[in-house]
Amino acid sequence: DWPIGRQLWWGHRIPVWCKNIPFQSLSLELQQMLRHVPNFVQEELDYAARRQSQIDSAAKLDENSSVIVTELDGRRVRFAEELRKNLPAADVEGERRRVQRFYSDSVRTPFGRFGDKVYAQSRTREGEGGIDVFVCVKPGDRDVEDQLESEGYSQDEGVLDTWFSSALWPHSTLGWPEPTEELKYYYPTSVLITNRDIITLWVARMVLAGLHNVGEVPFHEVFIHPKILDGYGEGMSKSKGNGVDPLDIVEKFGADSLRFGLAYLTTETQDIRMPVEFECPHCGKLMDQTKENRIRPRVKCKHCGQEFSTQWAEKPADRALPRAAVVNERFELARNFCNKLWNASRFALLNLDGFTASRVDDAELTVEDRWVLSRLSTVTQQVTDALAEYRYADAARMLYDFAWDEFCSFYLEMVKGRLQDAAQRVVAQRVLAHTLDALLRLLHPMIPFLTEDVWQRLGEVAPQRGIDIIEPAAESIMIAPWPEVDAARQNTAIEAQFAKFQDVLRAVRDIRARQGVAPKTQLAFSVCGGAAIAELLTPMQSYFGPLANAALTAVGPDVAAPPLSAHVSLFGMDVYVDLSGLIDVEAEIARKKQEAAKLRGFIAAKEKKLSNESFVARAPAEVVQKERDSLKELKEQLAAAQVALTGLTGIRK
Numbered sequence: 001d002w003p004i005g006r007q008l009w010w011g012h013r014i015p016v017w018c019k020n021i022p023f024q025s026l027s028l029e030l031q032q033m034l035r036h037v038p039n040f041v042q043e044e045l046d047y048a049a050r051r052q053s054q055i056d057s058a059a060k061l062d063e064n065s066s067v068i069v070t071e072l073d074g075r076r077v078r079f080a081e082e083l084r085k086n087l088p089a090a091d092v093e094g095e096r097r098r099v100q101r102f103y104s105d106s107v108r109t110p111f112g113r114f115g116d117k118v119y120a121q122s123r124t125r126e127g128e129g130g131i132d133v134f135v136c137v138k139p140g141d142r143d144v145e146d147q148l149e150s151e152g153y154s155q156d157e158g159v160l161d162t163w164f165s166s167a168l169w170p171h172s173t174l175g176w177p178e179p180t181e182e183l184k185y186y187y188p189t190s191v192l193i194t195n196r197d198i199i200t201l202w203v204a205r206m207v208l209a210g211l212h213n214v215g216e217v218p219f220h221e222v223f224i225h226p227k228i229l230d231g232y233g234e235g236m237s238k239s240k241g242n243g244v245d246p247l248d249i250v251e252k253f254g255a256d257s258l259r260f261g262l263a264y265l266t267t268e269t270q271d272i273r274m275p276v277e278f279e280c281p282h283c284g285k286l287m288d289q290t291k292e293n294r295i296r297p298r299v300k301c302k303h304c305g306q307e308f309s310t311q312w313a314e315k316p317a318d319r320a321l322p323r324a325a326v327v328n329e330r331f332e333l334a335r336n337f338c339n340k341l342w343n344a345s346r347f348a349l350l351n352l353d354g355f356t357a358s359r360v361d362d363a364e365l366t367v368e369d370r371w372v373l374s375r376l377s378t379v380t381q382q383v384t385d386a387l388a389e390y391r392y393a394d395a396a397r398m399l400y401d402f403a404w405d406e407f408c409s410f411y412l413e414m415v416k417g418r419l420q421d422a423a424q425r426v427v428a429q430r431v432l433a434h435t436l437d438a439l440l441r442l443l444h445p446m447i448p449f450l451t452e453d454v455w456q457r458l459g460e461v462a463p464q465r466g467i468d469i470i471e472p473a474a475e476s477i478m479i480a481p482w483p484e485v486d487a488a489r490q491n492t493a494i495e496a497q498f499a500k501f502q503d504v505l506r507a508v509r510d511i512r513a514r515q516g517v518a519p520k521t522q523l524a525f526s527v528c529g530g531a532a533i534a535e536l537l538t539p540m541q542s543y544f545g546p547l548a549n550a551a552l553t554a555v556g557p558d559v560a561a562p563p564l565s566a567h568v569s570l571f572g573m574d575v576y577v578d579l580s581g582l583i584d585v586e587a588e589i590a591r592k593k594q595e596a597a598k599l600r601g602f603i604a605a606k607e608k609k610l611s612n613e614s615f616v617a618r619a620p621a622e623v624v625q626k627e628r629d630s631l632k633e634l635k636e637q638l639a640a641a642q643v644a645l646t647g648l649t650g651i652r653k
Helices: 028-061 066-070 074-086 092-117 142-150 162-167 181-186 196-213 246-253 255-265 329-350 367-388 392-419 422-443 448-461 492-515 531-548 585-610 613-618 621-652
Strands: 016-021 118-124 131-137 191-195 221-225 277-279 286-288 298-300 307-309 325-327 523-529 550-556 565-570 573-578
Touching: 016 142, 131 142, 162 196, 191 196, 196 221, 246 255, 246 325, 246 329, 255 329, 255 392, 255 448, 329 392, 329 422, 329 448, 367 392, 367 422, 367 492, 367 531, 392 422, 392 492, 392 531, 422 448, 492 523, 492 531, 492 565, 492 573, 523 531, 531 550, 565 621, 585 613, 585 621
Parallel strands: 191 221, 523 550
Antiparallel strands: 016 131, 118 131, 277 286, 277 325, 298 307, 523 573, 565 573
16 A cells, blocks of 8 residues: 555645535435445444354364354345345445445536546545545646635645655656656656665656656666665664764765765675774774664763763763764775875876977877876776766776876876976876876766866866867866767777786885885896787886886896895796895795795695595586696795795805
């Protein structure tokens, strides 16, 4: 059942006008029928139901229970049977409607003058309560409403049920029932995003109401998103007190961090668990919210021992305590990302002084320019596809990786020198402004405030920008067009070259951090790999200096590890950093022994798994092959570790 009306203070008021026609004003014939027929019908049905129940109970105890039937009043049994034939569902109201037909002409005739603008029905009351008449008036017919009110009718004081009103939302907000321009343009919409809990409560009702009122469904796609749960797997609820307060998240991390963080965490079907934490207003430390403390008006901090209030504080003594924010640290990643983007944008803006817009020829582009433009085009395509398929987390993670790991960590570092060189500055500025422009537009749906701020600042130093077509920037990023995919800029070869370069650069940085070598100390390293690796890395030699304070001394298949070196094995290549004079040999020997022991353990586990005939026979062939490849790689790493250990031992001697 679907309740249509509710007694609320707000909502769509029910468009029904009511009036009671007193019993005394009815005809004598109708009074007699109203007085006797319904009561008689109900009495006989109740009696028959009671006797039938007795018969059913007796039948369970005695197969000869039919004797009970013979003892019943024959006349009443026959009448009950007749009622069951005529009223199979014991529909007393149906009998009342039969009575009402005596009055139907006199009820409906007065409204015939209104044509199809109204629909009238009537209902009898118990005893001598008379007849209630209900007149539903089509929206907008104020003259009919005034006429009814002048005749003693009054509009129902109830409002439509919340979900009933919500069912009208897609078209009622656009001016329906009038054929407004908004209704023509926006109805039907393209997609509805909602939670699975209200598919029947709201989504289905919007579809039914749209088909009935407008003749078309209100949307063609529905995206059912997952639900955020607390650490115990319960739905967040204000009444339970187990929800993260969005205002507290905004206060601690920022509005953009809240929005991007949610997009980053979104899955397609799996609900998200987000443990709730109190942030102590005294010491600022976090304290887990439990099922016990989440319902208390005051909680004692386990770190500093001072008390703070919660949302349940009502007594003056409790409300006087400072309130603890209700947060979750999973938004820290989003805040760090926003800070990174802000700092990178500030660097770009500071280096766009004297910017002039003009088309950039391909011959003027450096290798890092071609790489970042290729990656920008690829990421634009991937993000556009992800958003079209409602894969919001994928889109957020793609943009996170591109903005942080590629644009900020690599391109900006690589372009710094060119921005200080007058001969190269102009092209570097144009590519930088273009890339930042597109990145801001891609991020705007998830980080609206920061991107709008940077967009306005970028418009001040580069009001017109582009590398192929020069166009003025939109007044606001909100109305700027979505970035177009420039397939001609996509270069898989240069992206593969930079991917190898990034892998080697990370390996060198990791070794520096692991060995505790100061950033100001230059490192020398070599790479052992095939001819293809050498062809990819040789043109990138000059970039290792400014990005890692390191020099690539050799690359190729014949490169040997230095006597004292740190080693990282990558896919298809080995990186060796010469540590002569930089490390403690004894400490490095101990580390290598520990590494070799760990590798032997992994190898033993893999060999045991592969020696299991049941696993090899039942597992998919690709899974077995993956295990074999992993074992081979582990053995190669062990061999490299043993070679390094031998070299270190020789140096010690």
